[in-house]
Amino acid sequence: MATLRLEELSARNIVAANNLSLKPGQEQFIAPVSYSASATVINPATAWQRVVLQGDDVVGFIHGNFDPEAEHEEFRACIWRINVDAAAQGKGVGKFAAEALAEEARSRGFDHINVIWEPGEEGPEEFFHRIGFRDVGQTQYGETIGALQL
Secondary structure: OOOEEEEEOOOOOHHHHHOOOOOOOOHHHOOOHHHHHHHHHOOHHHEEEEEEEEOOEEEEEEEEEEOOOOOOHHHOEEEEEEEEOHHHOOOOHHHHHHHHHHHHHHHOOOOEEEEEEOOOOOOOHHHHHHOOOEEEEEOOOOOEEEEEEO
Protein backbone atom coordinates (compact mmCIF):
# COMPACT_ATOMS: atom_id res chain seq x y z
CA MET A 1 0.00 0.00 0.00
CA ALA A 2 1.32 3.45 -0.93
CA THR A 3 2.04 5.89 1.87
CA LEU A 4 -0.92 7.97 3.03
CA ARG A 5 -0.63 11.73 3.25
CA LEU A 6 -2.88 14.69 3.96
CA GLU A 7 -3.55 17.67 1.78
CA GLU A 8 -5.73 20.67 2.56
CA LEU A 9 -9.11 20.60 0.82
CA SER A 10 -8.88 22.81 -2.26
CA ALA A 11 -10.43 23.47 -5.66
CA ARG A 12 -7.93 20.96 -7.05
CA ASN A 13 -9.18 18.01 -4.96
CA ILE A 14 -12.76 18.83 -3.89
CA VAL A 15 -14.39 17.00 -6.80
CA ALA A 16 -12.54 13.80 -5.90
CA ALA A 17 -13.52 14.24 -2.24
CA ASN A 18 -17.16 14.69 -3.22
CA ASN A 19 -17.04 11.56 -5.37
CA LEU A 20 -15.83 9.15 -2.68
CA SER A 21 -17.96 6.03 -2.88
CA LEU A 22 -19.79 4.33 -0.02
CA LYS A 23 -20.59 0.74 0.76
CA PRO A 24 -24.29 -0.15 0.49
CA GLY A 25 -26.22 1.05 3.55
CA GLN A 26 -23.68 3.68 4.62
CA GLU A 27 -25.38 6.64 2.96
CA GLN A 28 -27.85 7.02 5.83
CA PHE A 29 -24.97 7.69 8.25
CA ILE A 30 -23.24 10.54 6.40
CA ALA A 31 -24.37 13.38 8.68
CA PRO A 32 -26.15 13.08 12.03
CA VAL A 33 -29.08 15.43 12.63
CA SER A 34 -27.04 17.31 15.27
CA TYR A 35 -24.50 18.32 12.63
CA SER A 36 -27.17 19.53 10.25
CA ALA A 37 -28.81 21.55 13.02
CA SER A 38 -25.50 23.10 14.09
CA ALA A 39 -24.12 23.74 10.60
CA THR A 40 -25.71 27.18 10.50
CA VAL A 41 -23.65 28.37 13.48
CA ILE A 42 -20.29 26.76 12.69
CA ASN A 43 -17.62 29.34 11.94
CA PRO A 44 -15.79 28.56 8.67
CA ALA A 45 -12.64 29.99 10.26
CA THR A 46 -12.56 27.10 12.75
CA ALA A 47 -12.90 24.35 10.12
CA TRP A 48 -10.03 21.95 9.43
CA GLN A 49 -10.63 20.09 6.15
CA ARG A 50 -8.21 17.63 4.62
CA VAL A 51 -8.23 14.94 1.97
CA VAL A 52 -6.28 11.73 2.42
CA LEU A 53 -4.20 10.79 -0.59
CA GLN A 54 -2.73 7.41 -1.44
CA GLY A 55 -0.29 8.16 -4.21
CA ASP A 56 -2.20 10.67 -6.35
CA ASP A 57 -5.65 9.28 -5.50
CA VAL A 58 -8.03 10.85 -2.98
CA VAL A 59 -9.14 7.95 -0.77
CA GLY A 60 -10.60 9.85 2.18
CA PHE A 61 -11.80 13.14 3.58
CA ILE A 62 -11.93 14.50 7.12
CA HIS A 63 -13.55 17.69 8.35
CA GLY A 64 -12.71 18.77 11.86
CA ASN A 65 -13.74 21.77 13.92
CA PHE A 66 -11.61 23.56 16.49
CA ASP A 67 -13.52 26.24 18.36
CA PRO A 68 -12.81 26.53 22.10
CA GLU A 69 -15.65 29.06 22.36
CA ALA A 70 -18.34 26.81 20.80
CA GLU A 71 -21.57 26.84 22.81
CA HIS A 72 -21.80 23.04 22.89
CA GLU A 73 -18.75 21.23 24.27
CA GLU A 74 -19.04 18.40 21.75
CA PHE A 75 -18.28 20.86 18.90
CA ARG A 76 -15.18 22.50 20.41
CA ALA A 77 -12.74 19.92 19.06
CA CYS A 78 -14.47 17.36 16.90
CA ILE A 79 -14.60 15.25 13.82
CA TRP A 80 -17.38 16.86 11.86
CA ARG A 81 -17.23 14.37 9.02
CA ILE A 82 -15.01 11.51 7.94
CA ASN A 83 -15.49 9.65 4.65
CA VAL A 84 -13.34 6.86 3.28
CA ASP A 85 -13.85 5.51 -0.22
CA ALA A 86 -15.55 2.11 -0.18
CA ALA A 87 -12.55 0.43 -1.84
CA ALA A 88 -10.18 1.88 0.80
CA GLN A 89 -12.23 1.04 3.90
CA GLY A 90 -10.56 -1.33 6.34
CA LYS A 91 -7.07 -0.35 5.15
CA GLY A 92 -6.14 2.27 7.76
CA VAL A 93 -7.28 5.38 5.90
CA GLY A 94 -9.89 6.45 8.45
CA LYS A 95 -7.57 5.75 11.36
CA PHE A 96 -4.82 7.79 9.66
CA ALA A 97 -7.21 10.73 9.16
CA ALA A 98 -8.57 10.58 12.72
CA GLU A 99 -5.04 10.39 14.18
CA ALA A 100 -4.01 13.43 12.12
CA LEU A 101 -6.98 15.39 13.44
CA ALA A 102 -6.18 14.26 16.99
CA GLU A 103 -2.60 15.46 16.57
CA GLU A 104 -3.84 18.83 15.31
CA ALA A 105 -6.16 19.08 18.33
CA ARG A 106 -3.27 18.25 20.67
CA SER A 107 -1.13 20.96 19.04
CA ARG A 108 -3.95 23.45 19.67
CA GLY A 109 -4.11 22.57 23.37
CA PHE A 110 -7.16 20.29 23.44
CA ASP A 111 -7.11 17.20 25.65
CA HIS A 112 -9.78 15.26 23.73
CA ILE A 113 -11.77 15.23 20.52
CA ASN A 114 -15.41 14.34 20.03
CA VAL A 115 -17.46 12.76 17.29
CA ILE A 116 -21.19 12.19 16.92
CA TRP A 117 -22.74 9.24 15.12
CA GLU A 118 -26.12 7.70 14.58
CA PRO A 119 -26.40 4.15 15.88
CA GLY A 120 -27.14 1.50 13.28
CA GLU A 121 -25.94 -1.75 11.78
CA GLU A 122 -23.97 -0.22 8.88
CA GLY A 123 -22.94 2.84 10.90
CA PRO A 124 -19.51 4.00 12.05
CA GLU A 125 -19.78 3.04 15.74
CA GLU A 126 -17.53 -0.01 15.50
CA PHE A 127 -14.87 2.01 13.66
CA PHE A 128 -14.86 4.81 16.26
CA HIS A 129 -14.69 2.33 19.15
CA ARG A 130 -11.86 0.43 17.46
CA ILE A 131 -9.71 3.58 17.21
CA GLY A 132 -10.30 4.50 20.85
CA PHE A 133 -13.44 6.63 21.10
CA ARG A 134 -15.63 5.94 24.12
CA ASP A 135 -19.33 6.77 24.45
CA VAL A 136 -19.78 9.81 26.69
CA GLY A 137 -23.37 10.86 26.06
CA GLN A 138 -26.21 11.39 23.66
CA THR A 139 -27.50 14.34 21.70
CA GLN A 140 -31.07 15.56 21.94
CA TYR A 141 -31.72 13.54 18.76
CA GLY A 142 -30.55 10.23 20.28
CA GLU A 143 -27.17 10.14 18.54
CA THR A 144 -24.08 8.91 20.35
CA ILE A 145 -21.38 11.34 21.41
CA GLY A 146 -17.96 9.72 21.54
CA ALA A 147 -14.73 11.15 22.96
CA LEU A 148 -11.10 10.27 22.40
CA GLN A 149 -8.69 11.33 25.13
CA LEU A 150 -5.43 12.74 23.78
